[in-house]
Amino acid sequence: MQKTIFITGASTGLGKATAKLFHSKGWQVIATMRNPEKETELNLLENIVLLKLDVTNADQIIETIQNVTADYSVDVVLNNAGYGLIGALESLTDEQIFRQIETNLLGVIRVSKAFTPHFRDKKNGLFLNITSTFGFMGFPTCSVYSATKFAVDGFSESLASELVQFGVQVKVIAPGGMQTDFAVRSMEVGQHEAYAKLTAEVSKGYSAEQLANYTKVEDVAQIVYEAATDGKKQLRYIAGNDANALYKERISTGAEAQVENIKAMFTF
Template identity: 35%
Template sequence: MMSQTWLVTGASSGLGTAITASALRAGNKVLAAARNPEKASLENPQIEALGGKWVNLDVTQTDTARHVETIIHENGGLIDVVVNNAGYSLVGSIEDMSEDEIECQLSTNFKGPIRVLKGVLPFMRAQRSGTIVNVSSSAGVQGFPACGIYAGSKFALEGLSEALATELLPFGIRVLIVEPGIFRTKFLSAFVTPQAGMTEDYAGTPVETMIHAFRTSNGNQQGNPVKAAARILDVVSGTGMGVGKEKLLRLPLGPDCHDLYQAKCDSLKENLVETKEIAYSTNFE
């Protein structure tokens, strides 16, 4: 397969680093985006050793689209794959979160990919080709306690991606939603809690239980990010386990996410069956 040009946001750690390395090993050109490229380069020397290039990009900035356009122009003017991976998790009760904390979460996880896409899509439309990989989460499948705003940002990204998949079909641009479960990355050690702390009434409730799980599960996750990155590469390139999967919209990763998805589908189906009579009773006679 011919070498392609990839742009990966949030490439400085975790799944982003693994995706970048996997794409490079497959012979692709990768622009690894990070808020601090110098620090990222020192912490991940393998990326440049494999031929990757670090670029400066903070997806929370309102001029992100212009920066993305400049990055692409300065690196050949073509872009084949963009991976919107930059993100983090705000964990706590919704009522304890400030407006600024909520906005920062949405700005990174939801508005960030939109800003990147505004810079990328003119190139892909001109090429009549391209692949957009939006990294969601198992929290984009099921909202968990203490993860309301994080889940909200991922549910929003999923809805956006569904719309994009149809909007961009005439231009030969594909959209893939990646939904990782729990993988052994720095994600659980980098979550943020509200500065206000936890309202006392939430002690002993599912909110406190989930926060405790975040704090104690790091390092014990079963998911291997290197394997996850390999599966993403397979599905994007249509090789390996991705052969015949070119029309997939969603890619759940990890047994935990797949099982969660199955339970959610079963629950939704049961809910639909129980509400059909009610739904069909609301038209004018």
């Protein structure tokens, strides 16, 4: 029987790569994005349905998911939509902070809540929530971004134990750096003169030279597919060489030691 995956933020990057991969594996793909009328690739593929969805619009989330579950038996929900808000805390406005939380955290919570009755009724289903390397470790200029990704991780772990009684799983995919245009397309940067040196130093990690060393987005999509199909009870999937190295460091040396190492890197 053909399976169905629902994806948020499918217009670019990991969302699009995942949509294409699941399509190639014979899945029915429901790919959502803010502006589906601008899509020029996924709309050409059979068994991919494009829908308009802005995860900051609570009413639209409810309406869209009610319509989808009326027509499809969804097996997997990929909460992928999100963006990076980078900058020292003092450089960020309340509006920027709220928008980051509403997109990266509340979007995941609202989509998950709207799909939960569907999964509970069918006594099966899987939520795959995209976090980040900065969802298990902090880094300068990423305080609010990390706050949302740490929160999604905690939300996912709690929801997993809440829904297990209904045969529903929750898993987290935590990518490191990816070879996408995320740094240009999906990143908002705050500036403050007191943190100019720090911001410049951290920004080196988003240079073209550094991006070339990161994991290909197609490889991360493969890990998403693995998480969706491996049948394991595993909660977290760390995706990418840099992410795995940092995660192993955190496990082996402990969080406190890793924090001190990072602080030492940025003590000017």
